[in-house]
Amino acid sequence: MRSIFSLADKNEKTNLVKRYRVGKVWHAVFFLSTAIGLVALVTLLLSIVNQSFGLMAVEYKVDPATLANRPLEELSDTELIDILKSNVSKIRLRTLEKEKPLEQRLHDELLELVNAQVVGQRIVNTWNLYDSIFRRSEIEAEAAKDYPNARLEFRAWLNWQFLKNTMSSQAQFAGIRTALLGSLNLILYTILFALPIGIGAAIYLEEYARKDLWFNRVIQTNIDNLAGVPSIVYGILGLAIFVRALQPLTSGALFGTPAENGRTILSAGLTMALLVLPIIIINAQEAIRAVPDTLRQASYGLGATKWQTIWSHVLPYALPGILTGTILAISRAIGETAPLILVGASTYITTDPSGPFSHFTALPIQIYNWTTRAQGEFRSIAAAAIIVLMTTLLMINASAILLRNRYSKKI
């Protein structure tokens, strides 16, 4: 009898050791799986930074040093015009004057013109940051062999010019000014439509709707379902309804300032508003639900009507939560690309958006467009644009969180 017990005991012991060992192994596996999120995020950020700086091999028709004794950027407008006049043929100069008189052009435009017409700068190859630092000598040898006429220059693709310039067909002159303004305008219209409607719907569902009525249950289920609809389907809806069916309205024809079709900021803003509406409603509902009932009862007790109670007691209390939902909605809208492709954001636009009826481009659209091009320099400006997009996202989130903290302290 005794021996059997001791045997079982022994088995039990080795078994326990084994069980703990297996437990430890899986503990490590679970931890590593979680850490992969961190690895992915760091890799993503590094690969983007890696692409947005680096060496490039540039060929020149004319060496800019022979044109002036200072860097071209520092020359005045008249000096730039003089360079153009002395280096460009008469016929070409006349066509340029016809497009837009030289004297009226901005400094950056003149600079780009000098670069394009006289200097003839052409990027023949680019390298990423890692290679530029650690394989510099190999790159120099490679460049000397393959591009004997080219000069190696280090370039930060993310620079002040990049933020300030409009679109260009050459990567080194392209900028995101129009795209950034387009994105900000778009967000403005999106919030303008989505916020009041979203809060209104949330108030109705939480404060007025009787939960036992089928109609109200349908609205609730419907909102939950809409939150799961792919964004591209919203794009299709926007194309069919806002761009096509409501063209007189969205192109501005009804207001006497017609664009040629309905592919305007207004259409895109309305489409985006439908897309973020479920997010705003669901978050606002949660915020309103969290308002203690005693607050409402106290208000009713003092003789306030239902709307007075909601407007001056429920809403202020729920505001921080509603703001959080709005931040989420803005973050979602600013990075959305697919619906914008459908409602017809253009990729080549050089004028700033001037109102709801102007054609537009947006930051994610530019990134998509540049990413799909084959040349390395466009990948680099795409990476630079991604940094701008992510920074904008970060700034919006941070400022909104600060705002929310301030509000929640007051109450």
Place this chain on the structure above:
Amino acid sequence: MESRLLESQTTRIAGEDHLANGISTKLLRRPRVGETIIQSILLICGAISILTTLGIVYELGKESLLFFGREEVSLIEFLTKTTWQPVAGEFGVLPLVNATLMTSFFAMLVALPLGLSAAIYLSEYASPRARSILKPILEILAGVPTVVYGYFALTFMTPLLRSIFGADTVQIYNTMSAGLVMGIMILPLVSSMSEDALNAVPYSLREAAYGLGATRLETAIKVVVPAAFSGIVAAFIIGMSRAVGETMIVAIAAGSGPAFTFNPFRSAETMTGYIARISGGDLAYDTPDYNSIFAIGLLLFSITLVLNMLSRRAATHFREVYE
């Protein structure tokens, strides 16, 4: 004397009664026009979501009917043919569906095991400190715009795959690269939903398991995970729905041009990728191309709707058991 007093009292009471009546009718019966108007406006706000759904169903349905009404298109061929060449009048949606399933498969291959493991770690193992670091990181991953993931797939994942498997076998655009990166994108969603499900399992179940001598791993795997199973299934299905509807990653990294292939290293266009490519630029109305994006959109909408409903059913089932 007494009767007079009584009389005066009754008149006073009657008078008060009259007065009280007057006030109460004024309070109760005064129609509050403003309140009614506000309530109607709010109702309209709520109804806009219904209008959105109706709009989606109506537009997708109407244009799809136009599409299938064309003489070169038939519904049966649409669902069974394996070539999609609008120029040649061949409209078989299977290559697009196949590519969507392939990218979604690879996405779930990444997101399900990693997401579930991460959820188990965060809910059963992690110290509050580790949680406070790891959770926000996953949330940042969830907030990265999809076009950025697309860029990442094309400029990082594809070169990586090409250096592992050889540049000859792996094309520049391929479904595997897009799928793997999509998995990273979906991972935070799966892990946070699964974690919620694991957290909702009552603590008494864990205590009972520990009391019977189970180790932490045994408690997690044999007690907590089975108890939260339907919640985890809900997370998995939602992740799949997201993968099917994802557009930008596949539009950038999976390639353009429909191809019916099971080779994950070859380029193949998904349903969403096709819609994005066709509608880029000025698409003329009422052409076969224009109508086709609605037919494919309808298919996409139906698939994601069914998946979302299944997920909701699984989640409700879970809630019934434990809440």
